[in-house]
Amino acid sequence: MFGLKSTLKALVCGALLLASVSAQDSAPNVAISAEFPNAIAGLTPNIVSGEANSVKVTFKNTGKTDLKVNLIVGTVAESDDYNNIIRNLTAYKYGTTLKADGTLILPYSIKMEHASREVGLTLMADLIDSNKNHFPVLVYNSTVNFTEPVQSWIDLQLIFLYILIAGIFAAIGMFIKDAMAPETKKTVKKTPAMTPEEREAALEKMKVLDEDWIPEHHKKSPRVVKRRA
Numbered sequence: 001m002f003g004l005k006s007t008l009k010a011l012v013c014g015a016l017l018l019a020s021v022s023a024q025d026s027a028p029n030v031a032i033s034a035e036f037p038n039a040i041a042g043l044t045p046n047i048v049s050g051e052a053n054s055v056k057v058t059f060k061n062t063g064k065t066d067l068k069v070n071l072i073v074g075t076v077a078e079s080d081d082y083n084n085i086i087r088n089l090t091a092y093k094y095g096t097t098l099k100a101d102g103t104l105i106l107p108y109s110i111k112m113e114h115a116s117r118e119v120g121l122t123l124m125a126d127l128i129d130s131n132k133n134h135f136p137v138l139v140y141n142s143t144v145n146f147t148e149p150v151q152s153w154i155d156l157q158l159i160f161l162y163i164l165i166a167g168i169f170a171a172i173g174m175f176i177k178d179a180m181a182p183e184t185k186k187t188v189k190k191t192p193a194m195t196p197e198e199r200e201a202a203l204e205k206m207k208v209l210d211e212d213w214i215p216e217h218h219k220k221s222p223r224v225v226k227r228r229a
């Protein structure tokens with residue numbers, strides 16, 4: 001009797017367990033979007049050749065169970081045939097928990113050299129549920145446009161470097177000049193200032209010179225007369 005009871009219990013438990021497993025084995029309810037931070041809305045996103053291009057991947061778990069984002073991986077293919085793969089992109093491992101009813105934002109980075117033209121980009125994520133089942137989910141599948149890095153930016157950096165070097169040399173030059181000629185500076189400082197009398201005399205001399213330019217009839221102004229008196 002006792003044995004039968006426990007066997008029944010085990011069967012029921014097993015059935016419950018099986019039921020829960022099959023319920024959780026169904027594809028996870030996750031909404032995924034990928035965006036290129038530098039892309040202009042409505043236009044094909046640009047990928048700069050040879051530079052690290054970041055992609056912001058957003059996962060929204062609308063299900064009732066926690067999931068884990070294991071990794072994101074991608075391929076670059078011919079835009080007219082996505083099966084014609086040009087390059088397998090680096091797989092980034094995250095192992096981050098995506099809570100039930102939660103949102104998770106993860107960064108992905110694409111760094112690859114390619115001639116400027118359109119290609120097909122496919123990004124996939126590997127999700128793991130609580131029973132260690134793996135679910136490959138599509139993150140991005142559309143055309144992107146490879147472009148050359150902006151040359152003028154490099155030129156600008158070079159110009160700044162030249163200005164910096166010129167500034168350093170100018171500073172060194174001034175330092176050497178100061179260090180080698182301290183006497184010159186002192187003599188300049190020692191130049192005696194004009195006494196008020198000397199200044200008056202100099203001004204008077206200038207006035208005399210100035211008056212040579214003044215026509216005769218103007219010199220006989222009341223002011224001049226008054227001064228001479």
Ligand SMILES: *[C@@H]1O[C@H](CO)[C@@H](O)[C@H](O)[C@H]1NC(C)=O
Pocket residue numbers: 085086087088
């Ligand atoms: C990309 O990876 C797949 C599977 O690992 C492989 O068959 C294929 O040759 C790779 N393609 C390139 C272009 O490396």
Ligand SMILES: *[C@@H]1O[C@H](CO)[C@@H](O)[C@H](O)[C@H]1NC(C)=O
Pocket residue numbers: 082122138141142
């Ligand atoms: C991605 O898009 C291309 C072109 O529209 C299509 O041929 C391909 O089947 C898509 N891949 C997936 C995994 O949906």
Ligand SMILES: *[C@@H]1O[C@H](CO)[C@@H](O)[C@H](O)[C@H]1NC(C)=O
Pocket residue numbers: 043044116117118145146147148
């Ligand atoms: C892709 O980039 C090239 C050069 O950078 C440009 O001429 C072309 O118009 C771009 N195409 C799209 C669809 O944005």
